[in-house]
Amino acid sequence: MMNMLSVLPVLPFALFLLSSVTATLFSARLGRRVARLSVVFSVLATMAALLELTLYLREGEPHWLSSGAAWGSLCLDPLSIIMSVVVAGISLVVHVYSVRYMAEEPGYGRFYILLDLMTAAILLMVAAGDLVTLLVSWHLVGIVLYFLLGHDQTRQASQRYAFWALITYRIGDLPLVLAAVLLYQSFGTLALPELFGRIAAHPDATTLLGLPLTETVGLLVALSAFARSAQFPLHNWLPYTMEGPTPVSALMHAGIVNAGGFLINRFAPLFVHTQSVLHLVFAVGLVTAVLGSVLMLTQNDIKKSLGYSTMGQMGFMFVECGVGAFSLAIYHLIAHGLFKGTMFLGAGGVIGDARRHDGVPHDDVYTFVVERKTDASRLPWLVAVTITVVVPLAILGFSHWLVSGHFVGQQGAVILLFFGWATGAQLLLATHRLQADSPLRQMAMIILSLAIVVVAYTLIEHGFGLFLYPDSAMRDGLYAAASVPLGVFGVMMGILTVAIVMGWLATYSSKSAPEWRPGRLARARLMLYSLVSREFYVADVHGQLTQLVLAASRKLNLLARWV
Amino acid sequence: MIAKLFLAAVFLPLYPLSIPQNALVMRMKSPWLRAILLLVWPQIGVAVLQAAPADISNGLVIWAMASAGFYALRLLTVRDLGLWASMLASSALALVWGLAANGADVWSLRLFALSFSLPAALLVLLAGQLTLRFGAAYSGLYGGLADSQPRLAALLVSSVLAAIATPLFPGFFGMLTLLHTLDWGFDFGLLLVWLLWSWAGFLLLQGFLFGPVRQAARPDLSGRATAGFVFLLVVLVLAGLALRGGGL
Structure with missing residues (x-):
């Protein structure tokens, strides 16, 4: 056997x-x-x-x-x-x-x-x-992706964006090459298990300029993962790769783009000895998640919207890695791969249906989402708010306590629970406006659904953690590597809470008085919208830099007379 | 000793001593002569370098890295396939100095040089085939090779990938060896050169392969010629795996 x-x-x-x-x-x-x-x-x-x-x-x-x-x-x-x-x-x-x-x-x-x-x-x-096999395959994925994305050889757009993807991937390949070289120079082995064993034996090894080896290599690995998984500001290629064939988009969004999360997990035995790299991973992931979600909301093209949604999800995956929940990132990666693959493969059908039937279905959900009609029959405000705030917290706290009592003591777990609570609360806050004959029954059903999803998610994730990282010392070590001093943690949580509550208040204020009000705030909103609609000018900056390099190349060739 | 180093810098081209190599390649009309020149030229350089008794100073390695970077940057806007192959060889072969400075044996130097000069030689031969069919081997002048000449296009892609040190071609393992050998300060420069090669390589390919076919139909490469090119590329990969496999 x-x-x-x-x-x-x-x-x-x-x-x-x-x-x-x-x-x-x-x-x-x-x-x-x-x-x-x-x-x-x-x-x-x-x-x-x-x-x-x-x-x-x-x-x-x-x-x-x-x-x-x-x-x-x-x-x-x-x-x-x-x-x-x-x-x-x-x-x-x-x-x-x-x-x-x-x-x-x-x-x-x-x-x-x-x-x-x-x-x-x-x-x-x-x-x-081993390191060389990893490098070979890592490079090959980028090269083959270029030819797959550019499959339609007559369309200029698909060539242009395939090239964007390729160059971003090549930029991301290089830190991994350097990381492999540094590891080999320090430990003299290519085999990953042996390498991780030696890192565990000498976690304080230093490398160039006396820098700590694990920290330096961890940073290089993270940079490589950022480029591969479209983290800000190396994200621009992702939404535009929709120019490739739909099956390639499905494969890319369901599999290839997740490689960054895989890479960080592959080097988990290294990250467990780092001090601050995971904090950077968390920050980059958070910025990417927010920007990806904002950009997704402003798209009018279904595939591009899905592209930015993937960017946001990749950001969440890095947030999970950044708080030390490595196995959760892999679970997220798989779950996201499955649902995003399904959405891409179904996108053509949805577009076809929309072309065949120009009228959208006039049901309750449509009325709620599109026409924003408020419901005359709904739960009292105070009851709704209480349920909104308390229920998700209770469900999340209980389910996590159920699988692992000490888990809730970890800083990373607290952040994840907090995000889980905010998401659940937002869901309840939004859905309590839905029109229903029996608002209490509807709310009960929503809470039941939320409870089932959260408990199942927690149990599966817990099982997944035990499967991927059976050594509890490793799991705890990753959370410890991701932790920050208690004071900083408190301030961070405070800022996050204020940001979320402010967001809710702003949404409530805009919903309660939706009419256009000119003034400084309106101008700021317009500017923000312009910024978002230009995708934060990241592509423009990349374009300008490219033109500068090409102009320098042209000038040098002219000066050197093409020899 | 200085004279020998100077001579080596002509054959393992360091700018501006690299000018004769590129000028000669562009002057020659026969693709076969161009290919032979690209193959033999660096091997002479390695032989001369071995005959020079002195250690190679850090200054020479800096010069070599600057020369490699200079040609890599210029590659971005070169559209003539023959010149592109020659300039890529100039950029890559300058790196032999880095290996030599760190005490690599003559066999390693010859292999490193060959892993870049052979793809460059294949590219000038392909440039000859393109010139026969279209009158020039110029990226962006005529598109759609992937559809109109699939064999030629596939060989062009493979040769460019070999030239820009893509796995599993020996140039990739050669670059890993070099990165391991050089000081970390040079490693950053070397990675930048590698990135520029990739950028230039794919820009070049885009101009040949994609877009609508703008020329009347031309015959694709014959089966025998294709088999010959494929044989050389397979030998290159297998030899690279057998002799340089691993790189680090």
Whole structure:
């Protein structure tokens, strides 16, 4: 059984690679049957990944598979196994969906070759057992993504935005290269398990200029993850990659863009020894989450709106990493991958339906969302507010206490609970305005739904944490690495509370007096809207910088007479 | 000793001593002669460098890095494929000095040089094929190669990827070795050069591969010629994996 478990990690990656090579060699003979071949390989690879997970759950222990060479090793651990299942599964759905969706597109065979190659590269990345294999696969994902996004070779826009994605990915590749070099120079090994062992033995090692090694490498890894997962200000490529084919958007938003969260989890044994990198991760994640959500709300294109929604979700994923909840980030990544993949694959159908039926359904939800009619029959204000504030807090606190008593004592957990409470409260505050025959019954149903979601979420996340990080010292160590002095924590929570309450008051004020009022506030709002509609001018700044570099290059060539 | 170092700086090109290499490549009409020049030129440089008894000073490495950066930046606006290949070789081959300064053996230096000069040689051969078909090998002049000439396009992509040190080509592992060998201060410069290569490489490819086909139909590369190019690229990858695999 152990031998089988040793070979299995290679299979999902090898099957996709084999599919890609076979399709390349016999594409002329296979014609459109290349899609069928690719789907068959995809099914086999997904089955192999599932079998790997099943065997591991039954009797497996993490182990490392050497290729016999200096690199090319694979790591069989809970993180690689769960990610292999997710990647292979989502890729299978995308493969099947593309059979008909891409049928009318030119380059049908080429699309499947690239799709298989991309999946193989991601599977190699998640299972990489040494630094060089990780670097190779990390680079390859960016390169193959460029060709997949630019699949439609006649559209200039898809080429332009594929290029944006590529350059951002290349910028993100380089810190990881430097991190790998620093780690190898300090510890003299490429193998990840051995490397993490040596880091644990020498957490105070220093590197260039006497800087602490774990802190420096942690920062480089985080920078690489920021670029890969579209964190501010390296986010601009993400919403514009919608110019690529829809199945590629689905694969990208459901899988590829999550690589940043995976990378941070892969280096968890390093982050556990850092002092302040996770605080930076938290801050960048928070800014990205807020900006992504704001930008999502102002889009009038469904796919672009989904793109910014992904940016916001990636921000939340980094917030989770930043507070030390690493396993929660992986759970979030999977949950987000599944629902975002579904939304992308369904987006075409939604657009088609909207074109066929120009009238929107005139039901209660439509009236509530679009026409904003207030309900004559609803709960008394005081009751609603009490329920809004108390119930989410009680549900969240209880469910977390249920799974792990001491968990609520962690700073990271407090922040997560706080965000959970704010989200739940907002949900109740918004829905209590819904028109209903029996407002009490409606509120009870909403609270029940919230309770089910929160308890299920907490239980699954708890189980997930135990699966990914069975060592409780590691889990606690990550929370400790993410913690800040108590005074700072208190101030931070105070600022967050004030910001959220101010937001609620501003929303209440605008809802209660929606008519346009000229004045300083209106001008400020208009300016803010302009800023948001120009996407904070990030693309303009990038464009200007690019033009500056190109102009310098042109000038140098003229001066040097092109030799 | 100074004369030998000076000569080595011509063949392992350091600007402005790199001018003869680029001028010669542009002067030659035959793609085969251009390819042979790009392959042989740096190997002469390695031989001369080995014959020079002196240690390579830090100043020379700084000069080499500046030269590599200078050519990498200029690559961004070069559209002629032949000149692009030659300038990329100028940028990459200057880095041999970094390896040599840290005591790499002659075999490593030759392999490092070959891992960049061979893709450059393939590119000038492909430039010859493009010139035969379209009268010039100029990025952005005619688009749509991916649709109209898929074999030529695939080979062009592979050769550019090899030239800009993408995995699994040996240039990638060579760059890892160099990063490991050099002082950290040089590492930042080297990473910037690597980024510029990628930027320039994909800009070049975009001008050839994409967009509507603006020319009348031309025959694609023959099966035999394609097989020859593929063979060379596969040998390059396998040799790189066998001889330089791992890099660090």
